[in-house]
Amino acid sequence: MSTLLTNVCxxxxxxxTVLKNVTAEIETGEFFVIVGPSGCGKSTLLRMIAGLTQISDGEISIDGQVVNNLPPKDRNLTMVFQSYALFPFLSVWDNVAFGLKARKHDQSEVEERVNNALKMVNLEDLKDRKPRELSGGQRQRVALARAVASDAKICLMDEPSSNLDAQLRIKMRQEIYALQRKLGITLIYVTHDQVEAMTMADHIMVLHDSKVQQIGTPAEIYKTPANEFVAGFFGVPPINILYATKISDKAIRVNNDFQVDLDQTVTEKELKVGIRPNELVVEKADELSANATVQNVEFLGDEKIVYATFSNGNEVSAIVPSDAHFDMFENIKISSTNNVLLFNQDGINVTANREDLINA
Amino acid sequence: MLKTSATDVIPEKKVEAKQKSKFKLTANDKYYASIFAGPSLFLLGLFVFYPMFRTLYISLFLTNTFGNTTLFVGLENYVKLISSPDFVSSMWVTLVYVVGVTFFTIAMGLLLANLASQKLPGIAIFRTLYSVTMGVSVSVAAIFWLFIFNPSAGFFTLLTKMLNLPTINWLANPTNAMWAIIITTVWMHLGFVFLVFLGAIESVPTTLYEAADVEGVSKHYQFFHITLPMISPTLFFISTITIIGSFKSFGLIDLITKGGPTNATNMLVYRIYNDAFFGGNYAKSSAEAIILTVIIAFFTYLQFKFLEKKVNY
Structure with a gap:
């Protein structure tokens, strides 16, 4: 009993070509996030699951039934649109009741379900307002209430919080997550925001270049990214990708500069290494031993981000404690811990799989 | 700013009143105001307001054949008109015509616009075809339809002959002549109305329909509960201008039926024209013109009073 995508094109x-051979299993009751940069086809994929866009090839099945040619209404799902798709001429209450009324449900049943849904999203007091009299967050709640009232088992959301400001987005994120857990529905959520994906998802599908890059739990995605793209997409500031050469079986030289000793064997001669900003070690150094120059320092409260340029021009960002003091254009020496990701020339992750990392 | 309920209108009026009391024109403002507004006020006064008040003035007098006033008679012209069965029948004819034209124009316009808004290959051809009457002048339309209604060689006659049906004499029978005029006017208006409706329908966000699709709402229900409310401001605008426009219809009537047969299509505007320029009775036609103006103003007022509040969201 789940939603299966098989070679969907x-x-x-x-x-x-917008999507190529997308295959995934979305389990019943899970929070599944489809994430990727704009134009990667994530909204198209969602619309294909909803039945609003025809699929060219492959198969989509919901609860064991192939739905390729079923109209949206027969797929027993509901959808929250990026624009919320509220009817401007109807009150909040009527907006939520619209679908139920159209399908000729009992008056008493409609009332019960709409009132329950409004209660669940804390909109009871505003039920007589028109959408234009609501704030962005309240409008989104109306859209959520509509999804709740429909009683569908699967809910699709297309970048629902992209129209909200940063603080409201965090709040709505928590509300959506709580709602999904409370109702036990399957939620398929599209976003371009990696933070949203990481914080809410049970499983994340990373889409890029019309293809699935990786499907996994947030921890898997972050700690063992399948390739350079996935590694770079998650984490703020993004991972530093530098060229490296093998100097012995278990050691590499990064950026023709500093050496990193690994606890795995390296096979490739030339490779790329991904180092998260917090794994870089930054020290003050004199002009002779320095290998980089500070370009900028951002103060974030409990830590600082140091943006630096290596002598060969490659740029990196490193996270340092907030009491460390670095000035612009100061000479520094950068090295790294051995907790790095290795990619081959094609960007595929060749780091030895370390299960302990994911579960840590 | 759109208003729907009394509660959000009241505070705004207060704000307006406050602003008004503070708002004072300086000499400089007055200078520029007169420069900018002066020319158009002068032209409007000369060609609109003066004729309007002159008509009202004339309608209270008797006139000679040159249109000069001779004797003040007060409201006698009006009393005569209202008690004249001829004039009352003209009012009824006009009303039937206006209702018929407005109803069929809007119904057909909506139907065609809804069809043409579908995403189908080759739909652009139909969009052009449906809006083509916008470029047709009244005289061309009249000639075109006269050919169609022609009792011996017209298109309708040929059609009924081919189907072995009794031939309808379109322009000689009072009821049929009214239909002929309504059909022709609707045809004339349709291009414009279609285009405006199409624009309104196209501007309804597609996500509204998609949301309804996902919820399992039928297309029929979507049209009446999404499309119509969403385009209601346009619907209101079109119905207002169609009503006013059909009250004022003149060209087609003059060219196709000349008010006949037996005054069956003798609308108010056509009667005003005949009384003034053929009957030479300027006082009577002025009174008729004032009555027509009052009727149009009354209908427009009703529309704004009862409909406008419902259409804006």
Whole structure:
């Protein structure tokens, strides 16, 4: 009993491929996030699951039933749109009741379900207002209430918080997460925001270049990214990718500069190494031993981000404690712990799989 | 700013009143105001307001054949008109015509616009075809339809002959002549109305329909509960201008039926024209013109009073 995507493809008439062989299993009751940069086809994938866009090839099945040719209404799902799709001429209450009324449910049943849904999203007091009299967050709640009232087992959300300011986004994120847990529905959530994906998802699907890059839990995605793209997409500031050469079986030289001793054997001669900003070690150094120059320092409260340039021009960012003091254009020496990710020339992760890392 | 309920209107009025009391024109403001507004006020006064008040003035007198006032008679012209069965029948004819034209124009316009808004291959051809009457002048339309209604060689006659049906004499029978005029006017208006409705329908966000699709709402229900409310401001605008426009219809009537047969299509505007320029009775036609103005103003007022509040969201 789950939603299965098997080799789902989408091409447009002009021959433009939007999605190529997307395969995934979305378990019942889980919070599944589809994430990727804009234009990667994530909204298209969601619309194909909803039945609003035809799929070109492959198969989508919900609870064991192939739904490729079923209209949206027969898929027993509900959808929250990026624009919320509220009817401007109807009150909050009527907006939530719209679908139920159209499908000719009992008056008493409609009332009960709408009132319950409004209660669940804390909108009872505003039920007579028109959408234009609501704030962005309240509008989103109306859209959520509509999804709740429909009683569908699967809820699709297309970047629902992209129209909200940063603080409200965090609040709505928590509310959506709590709602999903409370109702036990399957939630398929599309976003371009990696933080949203990391914080809410049971499983994340990373889409890029029309293809699935990786599917996994947030911890798997962050700690054992499948490739350079996934590694770079998650984490703020993004991971530093530097070139490295093998100097012995268990040691590499990064950026033709500092050496990192590894607890795994290296096979490739030339590779790329991904170092998270917090794994870089930054020390003050005199002009002779320095290998980089500070370009900028950002103060974030409990830590600082140091942006620096190596002598060969490569840029890195490092997280240092907030009491460490670095000035602009100061000479520094950068090295790294051995907790790094190794990628081959094609960007594929070749770090030895360390299960202990994920579960740590 | 759109208003729907009394509660959000009241505070705004207060704000307006406050602003008004503080708002004072300086000499400089007055200078610029007169420069900018002066020319158009002068032209409007000369060509709109003066004729309007002149008409009202004339309607209270008797006139000679040159249109000069001779004797003040007060409201006698009006009393005569209202008690004249001829004039009352003209009012009824006009009303039937206006209702018929407005209803069919809006119904057909909505139907065509809804069809043409579908995403189908080749739909652009139909969009062009449906809006083509916008470029047709009244005289061309009249000639075109006269050919169609022609009792011996017209298109309708040929059609009924082919189907072995009794031939309808479109322009000689009072009821049919009214239909002929309504059909022609609707045809004339349709291009514009279609385009405006199409624009309104196209501007309804597609996500509203998608949300309804996902919820399992039928297309029929979507049209009446999403499309219509969403385009209600346009619907209101179109119905207002169609009503006013059909009250004022003149060209088609003059060219197709000349008010006949037996005054069956003798609308108020056509009667005003005949009384003034053929009957030479300027006082009578002025009174008729004032009555027509009052009727149009009354309908427009009703519309704004009862409909406008409902259409804005």
């Amino acid at each position: 989408k091409q447009y008439d002009q021959g433009k």
